[in-house]
Amino acid sequence: MVDREIIVNAGYVLRGKEFDVIERAHIVIRRDRIASIERGWASNSDYHFPKGIVLPGLVNAHIHAGDYSFQEAGLELSFEEIVGSPDSLKHRLLRTLPKQRIINGIKSVLEYSIRIGVLVLADFRENGLEGIQLGLEASKGLPVHYLVFARPSRGEEDPRKLVEHAHGIGLPTPLGFSKEYLRHIRENVHDKRIATHVGELAEYAEREFRLAVEVLDADFIVHGTHLKREHIEELAEKDKGIILCPRANSWFAVGIPPVDAVLKYNLKTGLGTDNAGWIKPDLWRELEYTWNILRLKHFRVDPKRLLSIVTYEAASLLGLEDYGVVGEDYEASFIVLDSESMGFQFSHNPLASIVKRGGGEHILAVFFKGNLVYSPRRLSVS
Numbered sequence: 001m002v003d004r005e006i007i008v009n010a011g012y013v014l015r016g017k018e019f020d021v022i023e024r025a026h027i028v029i030r031r032d033r034i035a036s037i038e039r040g041w042a043s044n045s046d047y048h049f050p051k052g053i054v055l056p057g058l059v060n061a062h063i064h065a066g067d068y069s070f071q072e073a074g075l076e077l078s079f080e081e082i083v084g085s086p087d088s089l090k091h092r093l094l095r096t097l098p099k100q101r102i103i104n105g106i107k108s109v110l111e112y113s114i115r116i117g118v119l120v121l122a123d124f125r126e127n128g129l130e131g132i133q134l135g136l137e138a139s140k141g142l143p144v145h146y147l148v149f150a151r152p153s154r155g156e157e158d159p160r161k162l163v164e165h166a167h168g169i170g171l172p173t174p175l176g177f178s179k180e181y182l183r184h185i186r187e188n189v190h191d192k193r194i195a196t197h198v199g200e201l202a203e204y205a206e207r208e209f210r211l212a213v214e215v216l217d218a219d220f221i222v223h224g225t226h227l228k229r230e231h232i233e234e235l236a237e238k239d240k241g242i243i244l245c246p247r248a249n250s251w252f253a254v255g256i257p258p259v260d261a262v263l264k265y266n267l268k269t270g271l272g273t274d275n276a277g278w279i280k281p282d283l284w285r286e287l288e289y290t291w292n293i294l295r296l297k298h299f300r301v302d303p304k305r306l307l308s309i310v311t312y313e314a315a316s317l318l319g320l321e322d323y324g325v326v327g328e329d330y331e332a333s334f335i336v337l338d339s340e341s342m343g344f345q346f347s348h349n350p351l352a353s354i355v356k357r358g359g360g361e362h363i364l365a366v367f368f369k370g371n372l373v374y375s376p377r378r379l380s381v382s
Contacts, residue, residue, distance in 0.1 A: 006028075052338065068108060244262065
């Protein structure tokens, strides 16, 4: 944690939840918080980015990082054969590969994420307590919010024991567990998030939805690929959230999520890159792809909303209320993009340009809790 005042000058700052573009501004950081954002460059700045665009660090709200240790395995197989069942290729590999290889894979995903400006990852870890421990070992010492969502192995583990070491519970589907066990999770996990995959495959969508909402009472669901408009409306009425993974749904050929309905009914939303073994864990790609889907569906959306679902909106859904905004009293975790390499000076819509053209290749600096933790001149994250 920074124990002195730090001042960062930037060409542009996307301030607040409206992402107001402030030109030639400086940010004052005290300890790990943003103390103020002021117009004009400070003469006594610690960091000076005259071409820099400051925006919040991104949130990858759903990932399976352990898969990264066996990239592109089983390309000829179907969705269910690759990842869809306890006996699928993915789960066999997670059980049989050396633990250190899985740890190394997760660590590689986290280091890559930091380098591209993603500072929160919600990792749905398989294999109960052992899976949690592998993830925590991989994340040790890295400047990132690594949120482990624990998966009970066979509906036998005490959820209270799992969440002692995890951020929440993340089920692969509610169908694999008894109603009694689902209720047991809800009754015993009070201060942590509860989530489950729902509706990746059409034939299970209705039953999964009912169990998730009426029995498990999940805080949010993941995917919702085959949910109908009435399901989305019900989630909104019950103040539930949803994490969408459009690129994974497309690649696994299970469908296109109802992104337009989700945004129309104003669900609290996040984006995730899902299985790191088959989908590059690049949230910038996910962001642009989501807008492409909305365009195909002839749904108009303000780029502010798209930025919100990869920053403060997703963070709030995951329980991080003071993350994801470049504003006073928020955590000083933000990134600096290079406006020059993005051609920002030619943009008719600055926020749209960030959604469509932002990427890890434009990163000038990454700050986590007030500390500079990465820039292209530094060869490692710290």
